[in-house]
Amino acid sequence: MAPGPAPYPPSGMPFPSSARLARLLAPLVVLGTVGAVVVVGWDDPRAALERERAQLEARVGAVAEQAALVTDLEAFAARHRDDPAAVDFAVELLARSHAVREAFAVWAADPERTRRSGAAARFATVALRELGTTSGDPTKLSWLFPYAIQARVEAGDGGAEGELAQRVASMSPAGILPLYAPIHRTPSRALDRLAAAFVARGALPEFRAAGAAMRARPGLRDDVAVLRELVASTWRVERPFMWQHLVRALGTVASPDDVEFLRAQRAAVTAEGREGDVWRATFDVGLALAGDAGARARLVSTLGAPDAEWAAVHWAVGLATRLAHGDASVVDDLRLLWDRSGPTARLQLGVGVLLADPAPPASIPGDAWADALEAQGSWMARVVAHSWRLRARKPAALDVLLADLRELLAVADLREASGVDTDYAAATLGVLRALARF
Numbered sequence: 001m002a003p004g005p006a007p008y009p010p011s012g013m014p015f016p017s018s019a020r021l022a023r024l025l026a027p028l029v030v031l032g033t034v035g036a037v038v039v040v041g042w043d044d045p046r047a048a049l050e051r052e053r054a055q056l057e058a059r060v061g062a063v064a065e066q067a068a069l070v071t072d073l074e075a076f077a078a079r080h081r082d083d084p085a086a087v088d089f090a091v092e093l094l095a096r097s098h099a100v101r102e103a104f105a106v107w108a109a110d111p112e113r114t115r116r117s118g119a120a121a122r123f124a125t126v127a128l129r130e131l132g133t134t135s136g137d138p139t140k141l142s143w144l145f146p147y148a149i150q151a152r153v154e155a156g157d158g159g160a161e162g163e164l165a166q167r168v169a170s171m172s173p174a175g176i177l178p179l180y181a182p183i184h185r186t187p188s189r190a191l192d193r194l195a196a197a198f199v200a201r202g203a204l205p206e207f208r209a210a211g212a213a214m215r216a217r218p219g220l221r222d223d224v225a226v227l228r229e230l231v232a233s234t235w236r237v238e239r240p241f242m243w244q245h246l247v248r249a250l251g252t253v254a255s256p257d258d259v260e261f262l263r264a265q266r267a268a269v270t271a272e273g274r275e276g277d278v279w280r281a282t283f284d285v286g287l288a289l290a291g292d293a294g295a296r297a298r299l300v301s302t303l304g305a306p307d308a309e310w311a312a313v314h315w316a317v318g319l320a321t322r323l324a325h326g327d328a329s330v331v332d333d334l335r336l337l338w339d340r341s342g343p344t345a346r347l348q349l350g351v352g353v354l355l356a357d358p359a360p361p362a363s364i365p366g367d368a369w370a371d372a373l374e375a376q377g378s379w380m381a382r383v384v385a386h387s388w389r390l391r392a393r394k395p396a397a398l399d400v401l402l403a404d405l406r407e408l409l410a411v412a413d414l415r416e417a418s419g420v421d422t423d424y425a426a427a428t429l430g431v432l433r434a435l436a437r438f
């Protein structure tokens with residue numbers, strides 16, 4: 001007969017009592033609990049980081065949270081200094097809070113980061129995107145939008161052209177001047193896109209005039225009828241700022257017929273005193289651009305006079321436009337204008353020639369102009385000079401501009417709508433523009 005299964009417990013090994021079994025199992029239960037605690041309490045570092053990021057981002061835009069958020073973002077960046085994505089996140093949120101000073105400090109804390117290919121352009125683009133809108137409300141444009149959008153369009157930042165077109169399509173005529181004033185000074189992609197957006201709204205005379213003035217260039221006669229109509233109109237008295245730009249634009253187009261028209265308009269001026277002098281000088285700007293030797297001689301005779309600096313600035317805008325569109329014959333006049341002009345016209349030549357697209361030809365002494373601008377004394381002139389050197393790939397040019405930005409941010413509060421025309425704020429935007437473009 002086959003033996004049956006062995007008894008359990010085996011013979012000679014008594015089954016433990018309940019009390020003894022409890023004593024044997026207790027340590028195992030405790031160990032199991034610890035294990036469970038370890039497993040359940042352990043957290044994925046990436047998940048913890050994402051939660052922290054979400055909590056920080058949710059606080060952007062809360063006015064009461066501003067100071068504390070900036071401090072917390074600085075601490076977050078310090079804790080995760082070895083994680084480039086985390087640092088970039090902190091920089092972006094600081095920029096969205098318009099804390100550009102702190103954003104720059106976090107970004108520039110690692111000198112190696114600033115020298116990586118494209119790093120400065122990426123930082124500037126992030127800052128410009130956020131400065132163009134109100135902190136915490138990306139649908140509301142800030143007082144810096146015209147300058148930020150100009151730089152972004154020139155740098156080819158994705159979506160910038162669409163944002164500019166959308167802004168023009170939805171705004172009233174009161175929004176024209178804040179965009180026109182900075183962007184018309186530099187021949188570039190931004191100027192062309194803004195001109196096209198203005199022309200698209202040509203049913204309103206203010207938009208039609210601004211578009212015609214901005215896109216005037218040699219050989220483009222699409223707007224000549226509009227320009228002549230408005231130059232001969234009462235805008236001379238009613239809207240003198242834009243009227244002067246229209247006269248300059250008509251001269252920039254430069255055809256023999258336009259010369260005769262402008263001569264006739266000048267001859268019809270009978271007003272005496274300062275008003276009449278300004279009107280005649282305005283026509284001289286247009287005529288000089290169109291090739292009238294007599295008008296050019298009259299204009300040259302006033303160069304350097306403080307009360308005629310405005311005319312030199314208009315001539316500089318027109319000459320720079322012609323140069324950017326292939327008319328190398330204006331180089332001699334540009335050099336003459338530089339040699340005989342005051343600081344305001346020289347600054348316009350820097351903005352309109354040294355920063356234009358395309359870059360000026362070698363016949364323009366860009367390095368000498370930059371040296372003179374740097375010595376001029378104003379922050380804006382200094383930034384234009386340093387921007388040119390970055391564009392020309394001069395040694396240490398990037399480090400110099402970054403030092404400019406650090407010094408400017410120490411005094412320029414871009415969170416306050418104190419007016420971008422102040423030298424510090426304009427220069428700060430100028431540095432970001434150069435970093436994004438060049």
